Amino acid sequence: MNESINIPWLVGSLVAAIAFVALNASMLVWLERKVAGHIQRRIGPKEVGPFGLFQSFADGLKLMSKQLIVPECSDRILFKVAPLLVMVPAIMSFVVIPFSENLVARNINIGLLVIFAFASVNVLGLLLGGWGSANKYAVISGARAVSQNVAYEIPMLVTVVTMIMVTQTMNLNEIVLQQPDIFHWYIFRLNASPLMPVAFLIFFVCSMAETNRAPFDLGEAESELVAGFHTEYAGMGFGLFFLGEYANVFIGCSLATILFLGGWQSPFGVFPGVWWFLLKVYTLIFVVMWARWTFPRTTLYGLLNLSWKILIPISLFNLVLTGVMLKVF
């Protein structure tokens, strides 16, 4: 791609990204409710539109028509900034995600780095939202979210560094191009490291934990902390946290797809394109939802133990092993 900035393309892409995030989130909410419904032997939404498809739009309208109540004792600025800190980085991450070979807003060489740079801002939003609310539940939740994010960022980044060593690039599109069919997907490249499937698992688990999804949803554990960091948020304040969460789930799953499952490439080497990418991502998202409606919540200690005692050692070992394999072969 040419290196000079194509302003109309970028603006158009950003608008498209925002539209996609909103649309995607509303569809994911619908999907989540349907998945939850069927797992729980219910029907789920069915009244608004065909199969209840427009339910999320109705909910969105309701949220938008509600007053944004700012609690009296809260830090007004932080309180209002926090949802944006969750939402804006999530949208910015979409800029570098290759939906297909050409469908990418900015195909830059450090795409992977950009995503992680933006992803690490997310936790700041949760912390400030919790702190700014001046609510004890929210503060506890914010503290939980930070310790959780820090703990899981390490194995995740170690795994990503391993992947960079293997792929030798941070350009997401190039990574995808290296995986033309199912035998070249990095999850099955056992000659690069025999632990590749494990690395995928670590990455996936970490991305679930990073996005505060069950069974790692300690931050918004509703039976304990009411709603966690967004307890005090009403209307679209809450809505933005909600959108941000789904956007982050999407980004986590698309990164897993790009790094391990061949991105927009077809498993058979024919008809590559955006549909493959979406299919893979939504399959992963379905797994995320499936886990949420199946497992109990972990405890904070259980969560941190998993990270520090299991995931980090394994991912470090994998890093060393991969380095050795690269050197030897």
Added chain:
Amino acid sequence: MDIIEELQNRFGPDGITPQATRDAIPTLWIAPDLVPGVLGYLKGQAERPYRMLYDLTAIDERVRVHRDGQPAGDFTLVYHLLSFERNEDLRLKVALGEDRLAAKSVISLWPSANWYEREAWDMFGIAFEGHPRLSRILMPPHWQGHPLRKDHPARATDMEPFTLSEEKEELEEQALRFRPEEWGIAKSVDGKEVLFLNLGPQHPGTHGPFRIVVELDGEEIVDAFLDIGFHHRGAEKMGERQSWHTYIPYTDRVDYLGGIMNNFAYLLAVEQLAGIEVPDRGKLIRIMMAELFRISNHLVWYGTFVMDVGAMSPVFFTFNDRERLFAIVKAVCGARMHPNWFRIGGVAEDLPRGWEGLVRDFLAYLPRRLKEYDRMVLKNRLFKARTQGIGAITLEEAVEWGVTGPNLRACDFEWDFRKKRPYGGYDQLEFDVPTAERGDCYARALVRVEEIRQSLRIIGQCLDHMPDGPYKSRHPLATPPLKGRTMHDIETLIDHFLGVSWGPVVPAGECFHAIEATKGSNGYYLISDGGVIPYRVRIRTPSFAHVQMLPLMSRGFMIPDLMAIIGSIDFVMGDVDR
């Protein structure tokens, strides 16, 4: 040597006078100054000691007519002790004059006395010397008067018209404020402010309106302070203005998940007082319905407990199963949660045609589901990690704090009133009493799940062996009487007329009956003054004792563990506050 002689030999015959009651429980009047000594002896030194303070309550005796042979006094304090070794109860009464309504606190003997004494103070105004925090427990702190006294109005129409002025509203608001200094704890330690986290009265994890304030160090619970009474509906006071018959629907709502089970405890006491024997068919219908409600309660508990530890789906499954169960209840009773179905002397109606099919389908259906839940919940590693070793109590602690039911059996102690003191026909049925070791949240879960299976076994036997015959006694006090013969002989017509217009006149006397209810031991202590309404209704509920243990169970754990503990002990606030 029975316990009465033993006490009289030791403490002298003057201060200890036996009293006859309708139940077989030995009842003794004790001189006030002997109380700490006698209680200490019974708990500690007596052979086969009375280790549990089962209940502590009071009676306002001032307008009672039938008190022959009882010592004079305006109020009576009643200690109800339970000995597991003897399988016997003991009731100790202390007469108190209106001029000096005070007694020595027995918290040093039984920590569970704390709430019971506060309740006696709240309801009757009896002061307990040496109590660390004698304050209102069920009524709001600014309440005037003591509700269970006979001169306190029971109806809103007996009181001034209600108005809510701004000052009053402010007062109510202030009454809800948590003030650490009232509990004798510092607001800051070493210059650092202590974090108090308030959960409730409205909180998704508290299972009904009650409040826990936890003192936190990080997320670790240093101590917990409980505030109950938000669900208080004056069930005991209502008993004093409803006829023996019309009080039955009120009992349904005490443990509102137990439904019919509450009818059972109340009516067994009434029938014992009136001397009514229930016919076999009536007995078995009662047992079958009661066990259905035990399953219903345990299903709700199962789902909500798992939801408390964060799994969102099982609650829908168990509620779904409960709906199938309610189909049977609806077919039999016409209502779901509060069927108000038992009557004095039997049940309201005979079983409907086709009930066998409904019950048989359910018996075939539920075991499969339970197996699935075992795989989904009890064998789930995350669930185990969340519940094993959490909130454990020892058997000694459980007995000290008055714990009964599944929570007691989770401490590896086989004690079930259905087995130990078979009532209402349970001696005819085969079932096991499940127990578990370790007394933690997981053990409590294991016991309850196994109890569902045992209840299914009992229901199966009821189904196979349901006898023919009347479903209600022909005793004249059975209410409403069997209609069949009213138009044929005048005696039955008169009984019917009196029973329906006045309500049955139950002979004067006292009686207590305990059952193995859904959550533990539920008991009704009834006093009749020979009228159509009870003179005093005391409801001993299991949850009251269990909830009181929460601080002990949760100290040193974290907030998520507190939720697991709350879920695991299975209480409803209706059962705590009555």
